[in-house]
Amino acid sequence: MKRRLCLDYTLPTGRLRPHFEALAQGRALAARCADCARVAFPPALTCAACGGSGIDWVPLAGSAKVLHRTDTPGAAFALAAFDGAAGAALVRLADAAAAGRRGQLVPPKDNDAGLWLALEEAEDDDDSTG
Amino acid sequence: MTGVSLAGGAMTPFNRRKDGSSYRDWCAEAFRAALTDARLAARDIDALVIASESDFFSMQLNPAALVADELGLRGIRLQRVEGGGASGHLAVQAGAALVAAGQARRVAVLGFEASAAHLDGGTVGTLYSLSYDAWSEGATGIGSAAIYALSALAFMAETGATGADFARIAARNRQHARRNRFAHLGLDVSAADVLASPPVATPYRRLDCSPLSDGAACVILGRGADLPGTGRGRARLAGTGAANDRVRLGDRPAPGRFRAKTDAARQALAAAGCTAGDIGLAEVYDSFSGAQLQALDALGLAADAVAAERAGRFAADGALPVNLSGGLLGQGAPVGATGVAQVLAAAQQLEGRYHGVAPAAPPRFALVDTHGGIATLCAVSVLEAPR
Numbered sequence: 382m383k384r385r386l387c388l389d390y391t392l393p394t395g396r397l398r399p400h401f402e403a404l405a406q407g408r409a410l411a412a413r414c415a416d417c418a419r420v421a422f423p424p425a426l427t428c429a430a431c432g433g434s435g436i437d438w439v440p441l442a443g444s445a446k447v448l449h450r451t452d453t454p455g456a457a458f459a460l461a462a463f464d465g466a467a468g469a470a471l472v473r474l475a476d477a478a479a480a481g482r483r484g485q486l487v488p489p490k491d492n493d494a495g496l497w498l499a500l501e502e503a504e505d506d507d508d509s510t511g
Numbered sequence: 512m513t514g515v516s517l518a519g520g521a522m523t524p525f526n527r528r529k530d531g532s533s534y535r536d537w538c539a540e541a542f543r544a545a546l547t548d549a550r551l552a553a554r555d556i557d558a559l560v561i562a563s564e565s566d567f568f569s570m571q572l573n574p575a576a577l578v579a580d581e582l583g584l585r586g587i588r589l590q591r592v593e594g595g596g597a598s599g600h601l602a603v604q605a606g607a608a609l610v611a612a613g614q615a616r617r618v619a620v621l622g623f624e625a626s627a628a629h630l631d632g633g634t635v636g637t638l639y640s641l642s643y644d645a646w647s648e649g650a651t652g653i654g655s656a657a658i659y660a661l662s663a664l665a666f667m668a669e670t671g672a673t674g675a676d677f678a679r680i681a682a683r684n685r686q687h688a689r690r691n692r693f694a695h696l697g698l699d700v701s702a703a704d705v706l707a708s709p710p711v712a713t714p715y716r717r718l719d720c721s722p723l724s725d726g727a728a729c730v731i732l733g734r735g736a737d738l739p740g741t742g743r744g745r746a747r748l749a750g751t752g753a754a755n756d757r758v759r760l761g762d763r764p765a766p767g768r769f770r771a772k773t774d775a776a777r778q779a780l781a782a783a784g785c786t787a788g789d790i791g792l793a794e795v796y797d798s799f800s801g802a803q804l805q806a807l808d809a810l811g812l813a814a815d816a817v818a819a820e821r822a823g824r825f826a827a828d829g830a831l832p833v834n835l836s837g838g839l840l841g842q843g844a845p846v847g848a849t850g851v852a853q854v855l856a857a858a859q860q861l862e863g864r865y866h867g868v869a870p871a872a873p874p875r876f877a878l879v880d881t882h883g884g885i886a887t888l889c890a891v892s893v894l895e896a897p898r
Contacts, residue, residue, distance in 0.1 A: 384570055386567075386570070392646075394646070397646075401646075421762075423647045423759070425762070429757070429762060448665075449661050449664040449665055449668070449766075450661075450664075450713075451657050451660040451661050451664065451712045451713050451714075452710075452712070452713050453654070453656070453657050453710075453711065453712045454710070454711075456652065456653075456657075458651065458653050458657045458658075458661065458712075459661070460661050460665070460760060460761055460766060461761075468761050468762050468763075468764075469760075469761035469762075469766070470647070470759075470761040471647065471648045471651065471653065471658070471661065471759065471760055471761050472651065473651035473652065473653065489650070489651075493650045493651075493652075494646055494647065494650040495647060495648070495649075495650035495651030495652065495653075496647065496651065497651070
């Protein structure tokens with residue numbers, strides 16, 4: 382028996398919409414908790430620190446430091462700490478051949494919603510700014 | 512204590528089925544064999560709990576109703592449990608809760624998945640990428656191997672674990688699986704073979720990864736008084752626990768540590784009235800070789816899991832044998848069936864009737880650990896040997 386299913390979703394992003402609209406332009410818009418001022422990027426509806434649900438949107442520079450990196454045959458991914466945000470975020474590296482440890486958020490390829498990071502040249506690394 | 516015994520159980524071979532059989536056939540095969548093992552008939556079953564992760568694999572919504580009908584079960588309590596990779600184990604816990612609450616006397620817990628043969632590997636990988644935060648992590652196109660690799664790298668940085676440690680685990684589980692007649696990937700490989708296999712996502716190589724499998728597994732649960740021979744000779748589900756963690760890896764304070772397993776294990780051990788030191792064998796969720804070590808670390812089964820691994824504590828002849836079934840790496844991983852099969856293997860090892868690699872002497876307590884996502888939703892159960 383052969384079956385074929387083609388699905389074309391339209392997914393509303395609700396209260397997180399400002400983040401996704403900014404992300405499409407390569408801008409990092411983070412959620413600052415209205416109660417405790419913790420900055421989350423990518424944002425979440427509930428603050429991980431205090432449980433607050435109020436969000437103030439704040440722009441970040443979009444620069445990040447790579448904490449851990451994995452290379453696959455077709456792509457490279459990393460856990461990266463964005464300057465000005467708590468915690469880390471999973472990013473895809475825009476150029477898998479690049480070897481730097483710092484990078485800048487860029488618009489996602491193929492109009493998708495993920496975080497893409499363009500690494501800077503290795504000689505530009507400066508951990509003291511991370 | 513749950514007061515619930517495992518009356519019996521059975522599983523189909525886990526493999527990539529290319530024989531024209533369907534998941535309905537596998538469910539019927541596992542269910543009927545489980546009934547035989549439990550010395551029960553279908554009419555004795557008054558509740559069915561189905562575990563299946565994704566309708567995209569089976570192309571069947573509401574699978575509990577469909578499977579029950581195919582098994583000839585009518586007028587009984589039905590439910591489906593889904594928790595990613597933990598679906599099967601969570602279904603066992605849900606079935607035990609039905610018995611413990613007095614809502615059913617004999618529950619069949621049946622897990623299945625057709626995750627290998629129905630779709631091409633790329634499509635399955637795309638579906639599994641939805642196991643994480645599909646709006647952020649999944650949207651990058653990351654697959655399971657890469658996200659587990661990032662967690663493993665964090666673990667390595669914190670603990671000093673190495674790729675050689677992971678390779679030893681991958682080889683050992685494949686060797687265990689060679690004695691398991693239901694296993695997908697029993698292989699005569701060494702750690703050197705693992706380290707020489709093609710890279711998938713640094714530090715992981717192909718042989719560090721569990722396979723996509725098809726199959727089904729079933730266990731029958733009930734109180735001793737409701738079972739043939741009052742359940743004598745059968746293992747007991749002594750305690751259960753479940754806990755969650757942040758979904759996104761980067762949101763976790765320690766991305767290399769499986770914190771929810773710590774919470775779930777604490778619950779299960781407390782319910783069983785024992786401590787981690789009482790556990791004599793374990794079946795843990797080794798979707799990737801490093802995940803086994805991360806699990807053992809989080810479950811508290813050794814003060815220093817990396818050192819204990821290197822000292823042979825978790826080998827078949829060690830003080831705490833782990834994954835004698837071969838684990839997911841060797842036995843295979845048809846998602847909905849995985850946790851059910853883990854519980855079944857641990858029970859039969861405690862009962863002294865396991866067909867594969869068995870402990871030299873069955874211990875009193877065994878621990879079973881399963882998770883969905885990347886240890887995002889964790890289920891831990893403690894089983895006790897028959898007295």
